[in-house]
Amino acid sequence: MLKVGFHRASLQSYTGFKTAPQTEGALFYGEKPFDPGVVKDLEAQAEKLAEPKTVECAPGGA
Amino acid sequence: MKPELTDDQRRAILEAIRGKYSQVAAGGAQGCFRYPTGKEGLELQKYPPDRLAQIPEDILASFCGVGNPFSLGLVQAGESVLDIGCGAGVDSLVAAQLVGPAGRVVGLDPTPEMVVRARANLERLNLPQVAFQAGGADSLPFPDEDFQVVISNGVLNLVIDKEQALREAYRVLKPGGRFQVADMVLVDAPPPGEAPSPESWFQ
Numbered sequence: 001m002l003k004v005g006f007h008r009a010s011l012q013s014y015t016g017f018k019t020a021p022q023t024e025g026a027l028f029y030g031e032k033p034f035d036p037g038v039v040k041d042l043e044a045q046a047e048k049l050a051e052p053k054t055v056e057c058a059p060g061g062a
Numbered sequence: 063m064k065p066e067l068t069d070d071q072r073r074a075i076l077e078a079i080r081g082k083y084s085q086v087a088a089g090g091a092q093g094c095f096r097y098p099t100g101k102e103g104l105e106l107q108k109y110p111p112d113r114l115a116q117i118p119e120d121i122l123a124s125f126c127g128v129g130n131p132f133s134l135g136l137v138q139a140g141e142s143v144l145d146i147g148c149g150a151g152v153d154s155l156v157a158a159q160l161v162g163p164a165g166r167v168v169g170l171d172p173t174p175e176m177v178v179r180a181r182a183n184l185e186r187l188n189l190p191q192v193a194f195q196a197g198g199a200d201s202l203p204f205p206d207e208d209f210q211v212v213i214s215n216g217v218l219n220l221v222i223d224k225e226q227a228l229r230e231a232y233r234v235l236k237p238g239g240r241f242q243v244a245d246m247v248l249v250d251a252p253p254p255g256e257a258p259s260p261e262s263w264f265q
Contacts, residue, residue: 029134
């Protein structure tokens with residue numbers, strides 16, 4: 001869902017209906033953003049946050 | 063992820079799905095699935111009793127969804143709703159009550175027998191805001207930004223190209239539109255040694 005552009009996309013809960021021992025019903029929700037640019041901005045921010053922060057500490061750890 | 067299937071495998075899967083759901087269209091959902099269907103299934107998934115009371119019980123008997131898409135968000139009066147894989151139309155008929163006469167509901171199903179059944183069900187109810195038509199989730203016959211809400215119930219697990227189906231749902235939604243879907247997910251590994259078959263594409 002995220003890949004095609006939905007945001008606030010998530011598996012909300014399981015429904016308890018099982019079609020097989022290994023499968024179960026689940027509820028999914030997503031929204032189409034008002035501004036597709038918002039999604040791109042979030043992606044850009046995520047990339048920046050992925051960069052490791054370096055903090056210079058004064059001697060003694062402060 | 064698009065599965066790597068041969069054309070013969072795709073045809074076999076689509077034929078198996080159509081075969082199963084044409085049986086459901088003809089004879090109802092009871093006994094066709096491992097989970098509760100019909101009115102029992104609707105009540106277990108907490109569909110509003112006052113909405114179910116507006117739909118004849120023999121129509122409710124055709125419900126074979128795996129959850130309640132309406133529990134994910136309020137569908138409001140005047141909104142436009144697309145029900146992908148509508149089957150005999152129970153979710154579409156519930157949506158019609160929620161959107162009211164100023165709204166619009168379109169139920170889409172790839173199984174011709176289901177579309178016939180849904181239209182026959184609709185003829186018994188005074189819901190001019192609803193229409194049923196044939197079509198597939200991976201190529202929705204609607205313009206961009208046509209609906210405020212897309213719902214689906216136990217359908218996308220049957221679609222071979224799920225990413226394409228999601229792209230199409232996104233395309234037809236208006237900005238700010240909501241995608242409210244119930245579907246099957248794999249919660250455990252399949253039994254070891256189980257040979258893949260068209261019938262195992264769905265349960």
